[in-house]
Amino acid sequence: MNTSSQEPRLFIVAAPSGAGKSSLVNALLLREPGISLSISHTTRPPRVGEEYGRHYYFVERQAFEQEIADGIFLEHAVVHGNLYGTSCRTVDALLAQGRDVLLEIDWQGAAQVRRNHPDCVSIFILPPSRPELERRLRGRASDSEEVIAKRLFNSREEISHAPEFDHVVVNDHFDEALEQLQTIVQAARGRQPLQLPRHETLIEDLLA
Numbered sequence: 001m002n003t004s005s006q007e008p009r010l011f012i013v014a015a016p017s018g019a020g021k022s023s024l025v026n027a028l029l030l031r032e033p034g035i036s037l038s039i040s041h042t043t044r045p046p047r048v049g050e051e052y053g054r055h056y057y058f059v060e061r062q063a064f065e066q067e068i069a070d071g072i073f074l075e076h077a078v079v080h081g082n083l084y085g086t087s088c089r090t091v092d093a094l095l096a097q098g099r100d101v102l103l104e105i106d107w108q109g110a111a112q113v114r115r116n117h118p119d120c121v122s123i124f125i126l127p128p129s130r131p132e133l134e135r136r137l138r139g140r141a142s143d144s145e146e147v148i149a150k151r152l153f154n155s156r157e158e159i160s161h162a163p164e165f166d167h168v169v170v171n172d173h174f175d176e177a178l179e180q181l182q183t184i185v186q187a188a189r190g191r192q193p194l195q196l197p198r199h200e201t202l203i204e205d206l207l208a
């Protein structure tokens with residue numbers, strides 16, 4: 001439960017694939033039990049070890065398209081050729097219970113959520129360099145070469161939207177990045193202003 005007397009907060013975390021977003025979010029959730037992760041729907045097939053309802057609600061494309069038609073999504077987007085979406089019901093139920101909610105979504109979804117929840121706090125995670133991003137994508141050993149190549153190619157588009165986010169965090173040293181995420185969460189809960197570096201030069205390097 002959110003321990004402050006404030007309204008619960010909605011956080012968005014985005015990053016290019018392989019930047020370490022899920023690892024950081026999982027570590028943040030252990031430190032901040034008042035935050036609930038919204039589980040997305042996706043048409044992407046599960047990776048080894050991924051479970052329905054814990055990592056994603058894995059659904060067939062036709063079922064996803066029906067869900068779009070039924071208007072169940074707060075946001076949805078095509079990412080790396082698959083459909084992903086956040087259900088309104090999941091998010092609204094958690095916020096109504098007074099819980100902070102975290103969405104791990106791409107830049108397109110973030111833009112849609114900002115329209116309905118202008119008070120949300122959005123965070124973009126950057127890798128320290130392109131070679132390190134590639135190393136991490138390969139090191140995860142969960143995807144085929146084709147999938148890795150698509151994610152690397154798409155990373156430029158994702159990173160080009162980093163300046164639209166409230167905060168930009170570089171995941172070079174994991175513990176430092178985690179500390180920064182926690183600082184952002186705590187400042188948001190206390191409605192305290194927080195100005196972190198915008199990392200414009202690194203963004204330019206990653207896009208070069």
Ligand SMILES: Nc1nc2c(ncn2[C@@H]2O[C@H](COP(=O)(O)OP(=O)(O)O)[C@@H](O)[C@H]2O)c(=O)[nH]1
Pocket residue numbers: 014015016017018022040041044075076077079080084085086104105106107108109110151
């Ligand atoms: N718009 C949107 N994007 C999502 C959602 N869930 C996941 N994503 C994004 O889809 C992309 C791919 O996620 P995933 O297949 O788990 O691969 P990974 O990022 O390489 O671990 C990432 O950028 C996620 O943030 C969602 O519900 N909506």
Ligand SMILES: Nc1ncnc2c1ncn2[C@@H]1O[C@H](COP(=O)(O)OP(=O)(O)O)[C@@H](O)[C@H]1O
Pocket residue numbers: 015016017018019020021022023024136137139140171172173174175
């Ligand atoms: N700061 C870091 N330094 C080195 N490796 C990292 C760091 N953060 C994450 N990783 C590793 O990078 C890989 C991709 O991380 P993951 O969290 O799956 O990324 P994403 O969710 O952004 O696609 C994983 O093998 C993870 O253990």
